[in-house]
Amino acid sequence: MPLTRKEKIAQGLPKPYKGNRKARMAQALKEKRRAQYYAILRGCPYPPRKVRLVADLIRGQSVEKAMAYLKLSRRWAAKEVLKALRCAINDWEQKSGGAGDLETLRVVRIEVDGGPFLKRIQPAPQGRAHPIRKRSSHIRIYLG
DSSP states (O other): OOOOHHHHHHHTOOOSOOSOHHHHHHHHHHHHHHHOEEEEEEEESSOHHHHHHHHHHHTTOBHHHHHHHHHHOOOTHHHHHHHHHHHHHHHHHHHHTTOSOGGGOBEEEEEEEEOOOEEEEEEOGGGOEEEEEEOOEEEEEEEO
16 A cells, blocks of 8 residues: 555655656657657748648658659649748758658658738728638648
């Protein structure tokens, strides 16, 4: 049967932690990030729905194949996704020191979230106005 808190204090046993939960969690997150190769492109001027169509093409592909798809794609958003992919490859080169093989690297995860939108007004008949939302997106690419 495990000891109660009062019994542990009476025996003089040390606490398992010293009240630094936030610091320990932050350190664990830093270690987790160091092990991942990723890039985040914020404020991409294309709507998330259209960027997701491009993201679905390269999800799970090797990096070489994904770059080829993006270079040949006719969609405008492919240029922004290619930019984010190059940043993720650069992150891999910096963290691994160039060790490893680029052919084995794959796009493990790609996320496209909505970013802030520019709010504009379209004049309408009889003195009315219709809102126009020019959407932007955030792109996250994780390699592994």
